[in-house]
Amino acid sequence: MIEADRLTKRYGDTVAVDDLTFTVRPGQVTGFLGPNGAGKSTTLRMILGLNTPTGGSVTVDGIPFADRPRGLRHVGALLDAQDVHGGRSAAAHLSALARGNRIPPRRVDDVLEEVGLAKAARRRIGGFSLGMKQRLGIAGALLGDPPVLLFDEPLNGLDPEGVLWVRGLFRRLASEGRTVFVSSHMMGEMEHTADHLIVIGQGRLIADQTLADFSARSAGTGVTVHTPELDALAAVLTAEGASVRRENSAVGRVTGLSAARIGELAHLHRIVLHELATQTSSLETAFMELTADSVEYLAGDPR
Numbered sequence: 001m002i003e004a005d006r007l008t009k010r011y012g013d014t015v016a017v018d019d020l021t022f023t024v025r026p027g028q029v030t031g032f033l034g035p036n037g038a039g040k041s042t043t044l045r046m047i048l049g050l051n052t053p054t055g056g057s058v059t060v061d062g063i064p065f066a067d068r069p070r071g072l073r074h075v076g077a078l079l080d081a082q083d084v085h086g087g088r089s090a091a092a093h094l095s096a097l098a099r100g101n102r103i104p105p106r107r108v109d110d111v112l113e114e115v116g117l118a119k120a121a122r123r124r125i126g127g128f129s130l131g132m133k134q135r136l137g138i139a140g141a142l143l144g145d146p147p148v149l150l151f152d153e154p155l156n157g158l159d160p161e162g163v164l165w166v167r168g169l170f171r172r173l174a175s176e177g178r179t180v181f182v183s184s185h186m187m188g189e190m191e192h193t194a195d196h197l198i199v200i201g202q203g204r205l206i207a208d209q210t211l212a213d214f215s216a217r218s219a220g221t222g223v224t225v226h227t228p229e230l231d232a233l234a235a236v237l238t239a240e241g242a243s244v245r246r247e248n249s250a251v252g253r254v255t256g257l258s259a260a261r262i263g264e265l266a267h268l269h270r271i272v273l274h275e276l277a278t279q280t281s282s283l284e285t286a287f288m289e290l291t292a293d294s295v296e297y298l299a300g301d302p303r
């Protein structure tokens with residue numbers, strides 16, 4: 001569990017992180033979302049004791065990370081996949097990390113296998129693609145088999161197969177009861193990755209809720225339902241406060257309830273559903289609406 005309490009970081013006049021209070025719980029994937037410059041990396045660095053807060057505090061399982069000897073066994077982190085010594089091989093890089101944290105050397109082969117880099121173990125990192133470096137960074141985070149894992153923009157540079165693999169890995173790590181905290185500046189990346197979202201803008205907390213609640217809160221968000229019993233379903237959903245717009249006799253667009261809640265209600269009333277889909281674009285819209293006032297750099301109109 002990660003607990004931030006009024007966490008603040010200033011750089012001169014810039015308030016990078018502004019009075020942030022949140023808890024990241026074990027057993028689920030928590031997305032850490034915010035536009036560029038929102039303060040995500042600074043927050044992650046403070047969790048790891050790499051930056052000192054100007055105010056407030058942050059602890060990992062009750063104590064500041066910096067107070068833990070052999071930290072990699074407790075928190076694994078991927079901060080910047082490019083920040084590696086290009087002259088070393090993948091195996092040599094991980095072996096050095098293992099030695100420094102008194103991790104058994106056999107873990108190096110295990111994690112290289114896990115991230116799909118076993119065949120590239122002896123190759124120089126300098127020749128790696130960004131996607132391979134991300135995999136190596138993830139291997140480093142997994143090395144100490146830690147209960148808490150932090151990943152800063154881990155999907156950058158991964159191909160579609162790599163993205164699927166990372167999502168599956170995060171789910172598995174969470175299902176093992178670990179705390180998994182993943183930053184991104186793109187809502188779409190989090191949609192199929194996170195169970196819970198912490199959204200920040202200009203260093204401040206904007207939202208701290210489940211993905212389902214987050215997607216339901218925007219007025220523009222909708223859920224498309226496909227059912228042979230649209231009349232019956234519409235009656236049930238309307239009674240729960242939702243509004244239902246009919247696209248045709250079997251397809252309706254629902255606003256005001258999450259897909260999860262609609263599924264539960266359909267089950268409760270024994271109504272057959274053929275499809276239940278949250279609109280992807282609406283999630284992106286919800287995120288953009290929410291963070292619109294806090295975007296640091298807005299592109300001007302083309303002249």
Ligand SMILES: Nc1ncnc2c1ncn2[C@@H]1O[C@H](COP(=O)(O)OP(=O)(O)OP(=O)(O)O)[C@@H](O)[C@H]1O
Binds near residue numbers: 016037040
């Ligand atoms: N060492 C530093 N010195 C001065 N300002 C900094 C420093 N590090 C970060 N900042 C500023 O703090 C703010 C937050 O930066 P941070 O890198 O934490 O954001 P971020 O959400 O991770 O963004 P991105 O997605 O672009 O990486 C920005 O305005 C940034 O310019």
